[in-house]
Amino acid sequence: MDFSKAFDLVDQQEDKLIERLRAVIGIDNSVPPGENYDKFCDLLEPVLQGYGLNTTRVTVPEEKVKEIPLPLSGERVNLVARANNGKDPLSIYAHMDTVPIEEGWDYDPFAGEINDGRIYGRGIADMKGTIASVWTALDIMKQLDLEPKWDLNILLCTDEEIGVYPGLRYLAEEGYVTAPMLCMEGSQDPVLRLGSNGSLDTNIEVHGISTHSGRNYSGINALEESVPILVELMELKKRVEERRSALPQAPEPGAPENLRPMFNIDIMNSGVKSNIVPALASITINRRFIPEENVEEVKAEIQEAIDRGAERSRAVDVKVQFVENYPSYYQSADHPAAHRLVEALKLVHGYKDEAFVRTGSGGSTDMAFVAQILDTDEIATVGMGRSGESKAHGSNESVRLSDARAHVKELIYFFCAPR
Secondary structure (H helix, E strand, C coil), X not given: CCCHHHHHHXXXXXXXXXXXXXXXXXXXXXXXXXXXXXXXXXXXXXXXXXXXXXXXXXXCCHHHHCCCCCCCCCCCEEEEEECCCCCCEEEEEEECCECCCCCCXXXXXXXXXXXXXXXXXXXXXXXXXXXXXXXXHHHHHHHCCCCCCCEEEEEEECCCCCCCCCHHHHHHHCCCCCCCEEECCCCCCCEEEEEECEEEEEEXXXXXXXXXXXXXXXXXXXXXXXXXXXXXXXXXXXXXXXXXXXCEECCCCCCCCECCCEEEEEEEEECCCCCEECCEEEEEEXXXXXXXXXXXXXXXXXXXXXXXXXXXXXXXXXXXXXXXXXXXEECCCCCHHHHHHHHHHHHHHCCCHHHCEEEEECCCCXXXXXXXXXXXXXXXXXXXXXXXXXXXXXCCCEEEHHHHHHHHHHHHHHHHCCC
């Protein structure tokens, strides 16, 4: 099947793609708090209906949302759009939320400004830009009367960036998700994902007794008494990060050859004024665990390290809370949808077979819930942009306009090429 006419039309209608990219990143869905999901659905629902898809809004129940230990506001509204044409289903996944805006931007993060062949905006790479790609692919297919070879099942989901109970988890539990799945949280590099680490947060509170700094003998300094616990945690970090997964790691500077667990002491807060002995010190650890590790065993060894430190501490009390953000999981690069993705990338980018690298990911994703709930490894991962230059989660997040067009072409091929 010759796709040259469709690909030429993508290039000719770049202005429409830019307009759609600006429309999707122009809605602030940064989380926390994760507002405006309903506004995003208001934008996309009539669009998808116009291409003949049946739509359903699915709201995550409040009791599920309360499991997420963050300040959230607004309904967690997900949008499902499906053709229901009797063909084999293909789930196409993208999340609506983004990480918040941080300092250092040279461009309006919600405007889609263009400079030197790149378009800038929060979520343009991770991953709202891919939603504009699906929109454009469906539009080109309609213009050229191209029939998809699948029953397209488009899932636009909430709260991937915070985990615990993202919208995709709830959709999978409620039967809206099918396999195989095309997950668009990746890149256009020739990389085939084989799975990823899970993510566990540990929140520790070390309690002391507040007093005047000039009478420190009458109190217990919670910050100082957290030090023995921190010493034990740092010793555990050394042991943990010596472990390796059987999954290879993507080649990049400083990365080990194989995927490894990661142990990060990321947040520490204590004290309000220098003349007050602090009564509380809080610590947050983020632990990324490889697929070979068991999360309950991971929790146990962290708790044991905390207990060892607490035995040498004068703290009045030490409280521990575990928050499971994501499971770990495996996905295959050897099922038909994964092979089709390789074909699409080769056709559009000119990659050769030997260019493709199979790797695990140190990051964590809600694909793990799909793999767990559906008991499937039939997930293919692609995205918009390049991992080394798009600055996902960073200031001045951007993609090449040429890559934005290329992603539309990848999707048209994936959806419409003979199977």
